[in-house]
Amino acid sequence: MQRDDVPRPHRVLQPAGWAPPRGYANGVAARGTQVFVAGQIGWNAQCAFDSDDLVAQTRQALRNVRAVLDEAGAAPQHIVRMTWYLLDRAEYLARGRELGAVFREEIGHYGIAMSAVQVAALIESRAKVEIEVTAVIPE
Numbered sequence: 477m478q479r480d481d482v483p484r485p486h487r488v489l490q491p492a493g494w495a496p497p498r499g500y501a502n503g504v505a506a507r508g509t510q511v512f513v514a515g516q517i518g519w520n521a522q523c524a525f526d527s528d529d530l531v532a533q534t535r536q537a538l539r540n541v542r543a544v545l546d547e548a549g550a551a552p553q554h555i556v557r558m559t560w561y562l563l564d565r566a567e568y569l570a571r572g573r574e575l576g577a578v579f580r581e582e583i584g585h586y587g588i589a590m591s592a593v594q595v596a597a598l599i600e601s602r603a604k605v606e607i608e609v610t611a612v613i614p615e
Contacts, residue, residue, distance in 0.1 A: 485614035486556050488587045499576065500590035504556040506612035511548040515561065515606040516540035517598065530567055530604045531574045537607045538582035545611055552583045554611040558590045561606040565594040 489503030490496065517540075518533025519525045527533060545551060562568050568575065579586075588609075598606050 485554060486587070486612060499579075499586050501587050502589065504587065504589045506556045506614075508612045508614040509548075511545060511550045511554070511611040511613065513541050513544045513609045513611070515608040516544065517600055517603040517606050519600070519603070525602045528602060528604070530562075530564070531571060531578055533604050534575055534607075535578045535582060537605055538578065541607055541609055542582065545609075548611070548613065550611045550613050553585065554613050555583065555588050555609050556612050557610040558588050559608050560590070560592040561595045561598060561608075562592060563595065563598065563604050567604075568592065568594075 485508065486504050486506035488501045489505055491502065494502065516537045518527070518536040519540075520536065521543075525533070526536065541555075542552060545554065560568075598604075
């Protein structure tokens with residue numbers, strides 16, 4: 477798995493004087509082939525949910541993101557932008573340590589411009605999280 481100390485093919489943007497963000501980057505600059513991954517939810521390759529737990533669904537959604545990236549010849553270190561759509565802000569905040577551990581295991585770095593948004597519902601009724609990404613494979 478990719479780790480924070482491994483160089484990535486993009487540059488994290490951190491304005492001078494700003495407090496460093498925790499768990500994301502304020503911005504990212506990159507050049508290369510862009511890969512757009514549609515929102516991935518926590519179901520398996522057969523479109524079936526193995527769990528209704530937020531952390532388990534997050535792990536599966538991130539694995540699904542990685543599978544799509546792999547199809548493009550990309551890897552987690554190529555991710556430059558990520559958006560999370562969540563049903564329950566309070567659960568997301570309460571389970572932050574668990575989610576962070578899963579994120580580090582599956583993605584391995586936080587040098588990503590990220591947003592997280594609470595939504596009223598997701599299209600799949602059992603889904604608790606949907607994650608979309610943009611990656612850039614260097615030229």
